[in-house]
Amino acid sequence: MKQITLTRNQIFKMNKIVDHFKDVHRFTITEDTSSGIGPAVSVKCNLIDAGTEMKADITEYDKW
Helix, strand or coil: CCCCCCCHHHHHHHHHHHHHCCCCCCCEEEEECCCCCCCEEEEEEEECCCCEEEEEECCCHHHC
């Protein structure tokens, strides 16, 4: 099982994204640790109208 820890601020950012894209019902949270400094957390979803993928970086770089 993969566990991703989010801060209150990251959850707040995700809530804003969910509220903005009301027609989207599925969001994917990804964590990339390839930088070697700290985890980069992103939220992505497929936009139904545009047929494209939206990806937002919700990483809190000041917490590294």
